[in-house]
Amino acid sequence: MRANLDLPIIKIEKLDQTLSIDERSKAGRFHFEEHRRRFIARHGILRLILGCYLSVEPSAIRFCYEKNGKPRLQNAFGKTDIQFNLSHSGGLALYVFTRDHEVGVDLERIRDFPEMERIVEQFFSVKERVVFGALPISEKKETFFSWWTRKEAFMKAIGDGLSYPLDTFDVSVAPGKPAELLRILGGAKEASRWSIGKVRPAEEFAGAFVVEGGDLDVQYWQWSG
Numbered sequence: 001m002r003a004n005l006d007l008p009i010i011k012i013e014k015l016d017q018t019l020s021i022d023e024r025s026k027a028g029r030f031h032f033e034e035h036r037r038r039f040i041a042r043h044g045i046l047r048l049i050l051g052c053y054l055s056v057e058p059s060a061i062r063f064c065y066e067k068n069g070k071p072r073l074q075n076a077f078g079k080t081d082i083q084f085n086l087s088h089s090g091g092l093a094l095y096v097f098t099r100d101h102e103v104g105v106d107l108e109r110i111r112d113f114p115e116m117e118r119i120v121e122q123f124f125s126v127k128e129r130v131v132f133g134a135l136p137i138s139e140k141k142e143t144f145f146s147w148w149t150r151k152e153a154f155m156k157a158i159g160d161g162l163s164y165p166l167d168t169f170d171v172s173v174a175p176g177k178p179a180e181l182l183r184i185l186g187g188a189k190e191a192s193r194w195s196i197g198k199v200r201p202a203e204e205f206a207g208a209f210v211v212e213g214g215d216l217d218v219q220y221w222q223w224s225g
Helices: 009-016 021-028 033-054 116-123 126-133 137-158
Strands: 002-004 063-065 071-073 082-089 092-099 103-109 181-183 194-199 205-212
Touching: 002 033, 009 033, 021 033, 033 082, 033 092, 071 082, 082 137, 082 205, 092 103, 092 205, 103 137, 116 126, 116 137, 126 137, 137 194, 137 205
Parallel strands: 082 103
Antiparallel strands: 002 092, 063 071, 082 092, 103 205, 194 205
């Protein structure tokens, strides 16, 4: 689900009322008002969506966090099999929800990035470095962010964050072909456990989600409030 975070102040105020004390405290620590409002929007929207799924008041929802920061519903909602993840870039957010399947999502604005070549050389796999080096300059920026979002979404899905080395798995970015995990620790069988979906939520944005399992029935939504 895609959501615009730059909302009218009246909507921000309503979303703020759904947040926990801790979330409000975090929102208050932002130096820039724009960043504070976007924080409130993305966390409040998540609560509204989960509240609909769970048939509870958004403010009643409680989260717990894994050691690398992946959010989950607290034990009070353990009866549900809903898994979720979210990512944001600028004024845009992506949310993914599944039933009983681990999931991760990432969103990035495609932009000039001076450290792009260094990051590829330092952190990406040998195979990916070879492919990237052979690309025309005009294709490198978009390819980099396609790779990055797929890798980040996978790490968020498995809950390991950046503790899972980027060069230990390969993701495909071949034009016109489905996104997929080509190699991960544990071999081909382990890689086949995961599915990647490419998302282009807006012009100049790259996005990807990774879900445990296959034969996905994916639905795309725009949050309208």
